[in-house]
Structures are given as structure tokens and as C-alpha cells.
Amino acid sequence: MRELFQSPYFGVALSVVAFWIGVKLQRRFQTPICNPLIIAIVLIVGVLEIFHISYEDYNVGGEIINMFLAPATACLAVAIYTKMDILKRNWLPIFVGCVVGSATSMLSVYAMCLLFGLDESLTVSLIPKSVTTPIAVSISQGNGGAVPITVVAVIFTGILGSILSPFLIRLFRVKDPVAAGLAIGACSHAVGTSKAIEIGEVEGAMSGLAIGICGIVTVLISMFVL
């Protein structure tokens, strides 16, 4: 029986079905809390626990899906390329905003981890939490962090950003759409960007740009500091 669950088809099929249910639920309820990724993770963990299937067995198929993570990161280049004209027009504020945003995120996480006395592995896992998942994962992995913790922190941060950003725009009186978009992208990557697109076209484009640029800046900072 066990070898049936060790088939790569099992892991891939279970992942697709769980994610599909997540997408359906999100379309139905239209709220960022119904994140398809979170729903898929909860469903799969539930199925594995109930039927006593080990993570290793599931991950035979999981490995195949993991193979697409690097191409998914690379295609952020296409997203930046298609927004080249906005980038050229506002390159200085974009550059400064992304550097300040990335540095603030990493520094504030690090300071709070020290304050709470969290161990080094957990700290490293949390430091890249504001950048998009594939980049955050490679930073965490390269520096001895726990990748799953990073994934959960990144998704949670993204959901927070998409829920809080309309409120934060008012709280901090951000009037410029360029500033608002970059701020959303810098603190909550792709999940926040989906909200930024709803707020406005400029906000959405800026937020999308911030994903890629903050990702590179965060990698550079972590190379010299971690």
C-alpha cells in the first residue's frame, strides 16, 4: 500500500487538487484570508495526518513541483522588463525606496528577534520574510534557516500587507501613488501586489517592480551581513 503513496503522481495530484480547492474558495469569498496557498497547505497536511502518509512520501511528487521554483523566479525579469518605461522615468525614487525598504525590513526583523531571544536558525528564517518566496527561500537556505518557516512567514506577511495596505496608506497619509505602490511591494511582495493592482494601475505596476528590485537588494544585503 505504502508504495502507492510514494508514486510521484500522488504528491502532484494531491497538490493540484488542494490548490484548486483553494482557488475556488478564494473566488467565492474574495478575501485575502482565503489564500489558495494557505488553504492548500492546510488541506494537504490534514490529508497526510489523517491517512498517516509521511511527508517524505508526499514529497516524491513535491520535488517535481519544486523544480519550477527557479524558473518562476527568473520570470520576475519579464515582469520588470515589461515595466521598463516606468522604471526609467522614476528610477531614483524606486531605487532609494527599495533599498530603504529592504534594509528596514531586515533590520527590524533582526532587532525584534534579538529582543525576543530567538535562536539563530529562526532569526535567519525570518529575516528575508518581506521578499517574494523564491528569493526568500534561497536566502534562508543559504544561511542555515528553516525553509518551511520562511515560506509560512512570507505568506503570512503578504496576507498582512494586502489586508493592511489600504489602512496604512491613510494612516501614514501617503498621497503619491508611486510611493504607495512601492511601499506595498516592499513590505508584502506578490500577495500585496494583487491588492495594489486593485487600488490603482500605478500602484500595481510600482508594487510589481518593487518585488524584483527588493529581492535583489535583499540578496545583496544578506550576502554582506549574514
Added chain:
Amino acid sequence: MRIIKQIGIFFTVCWLSQVVAAVLPLDFPSSVIGMIFLFVCLITGALRIEHVQEKADFLMENMAFFFVPAGVSVMNYFDVLKSSIVPFLVVCIVSTVITFAATAYSVTFVMKLMNRRKSNA
């Protein structure tokens, strides 16, 4: 065949970036090298946007799906998360708000400086 070609381009870019990452003396994530590599190819015209558009759209639209297995492995870390759930939540919430404010204010500040210089000139 067009889709196969695009998949081929993406996988070639990813493999070449792994080669570069292995050669580089620094610890630079190969996925980010792939992104920079692809960007340079587009800028220099070595690749045209039509060569990669469909596959890129496919990957971007379904980005979250590719993280499902990575996320599921959190079940191996339940103990770690449970024992530090409060700091975990506080760190995520506070740093998100601080990062938002710092980015928004720095962008507004730079734009004000640029406008002032423009009106002085």
C-alpha cells in the same frame, strides 16, 4: 512546439545560472542569477519578449502553486512554530508596518527633493 521551446529557454536559463552560481566564489542564489540573466538577455535583445511571454505568464499566474510542497513541509516544524508563535506573529506584523512607512516616506522624500531641484532650475 512553441510552448516546449519556451520551457526549454527557461530551463536552459536556470541550468546556466546554476553553472554560474557554482563557479562564483560568492554564495549568490542561482534563482536570482537566472532572473538577472534573463533580464540581460531581454535588454540586449538576445531574447525577444515573444520568446518567453507565454511561459512567463503561466509561471507568474500560478506562482503560488509551486510553493505548495515547500509550505507543506512546515508540518515537520510544528514544534518550533508552536514554541515561538507569539514572537513570530509580533515580528511579522510590526516589521510589515515599519517597512511600509519607511519605504513610503523615503520615496516621498526623494520625489520632493527632485521637484524642488526642478523648480529651482
